Amino acid sequence: MDSVIFRHRVSVQPRFNDYDIMGHINNTLFFSFFDIGKVAYFERVWGGFMNWRSMGLVVAHAEADFFAPIVMDEPVAVETATVEIGHKSLVLVQRIVNPDTGQVKGTGRSVMVGFDATTGLSKPVLPECAAAIEAYEGREFTRPE
Numbered sequence: 001m002d003s004v005i006f007r008h009r010v011s012v013q014p015r016f017n018d019y020d021i022m023g024h025i026n027n028t029l030f031f032s033f034f035d036i037g038k039v040a041y042f043e044r045v046w047g048g049f050m051n052w053r054s055m056g057l058v059v060a061h062a063e064a065d066f067f068a069p070i071v072m073d074e075p076v077a078v079e080t081a082t083v084e085i086g087h088k089s090l091v092l093v094q095r096i097v098n099p100d101t102g103q104v105k106g107t108g109r110s111v112m113v114g115f116d117a118t119t120g121l122s123k124p125v126l127p128e129c130a131a132a133i134e135a136y137e138g139r140e141f142t143r144p145e
Helices: 031-044 127-137
Strands: 009-014 059-066 077-084 089-097 104-117
Touching: 009 031, 031 059, 031 077, 031 089, 031 104, 031 127, 077 127
Parallel strands: none
Antiparallel strands: 009 077, 059 104, 077 089, 089 104
16 A cells, blocks of 8 residues: 555544544544545545445445554544456545544555446446546556456
8 A cells, every 4th residue: 555646635523422431433433434535535536426326336345454543632534545447346445644643543445346226236337437536546547348
């Protein structure tokens, strides 16, 4: 992930009840923060509100690594980048950082698949979605036929 260029960052406002008795954010909430980052990323890529039903992307796999706790009153941001676009899927990487210090609190990787909500079946990633991601990321992705 060290070579990834993160063009997107969104601030996250933790809520009081996000903190546990030890005064830090429970690591299960990192996935909620990653979701906030995904929505903001795709809205930026798409140029505004994104209709998820018509875009047809769902999370098929998500994983995370935790490096440092997020403590009360610490600023939090989520950075997101697409690193791969396949025929029926794409891969996002994300990291949660303290934007003031640059300290990485955790990283995540999600595989999102094209999905037809009407049929309940997978489908190819829409070409216009792939093109919008490539334009935002400033590079072309090698896509299988």
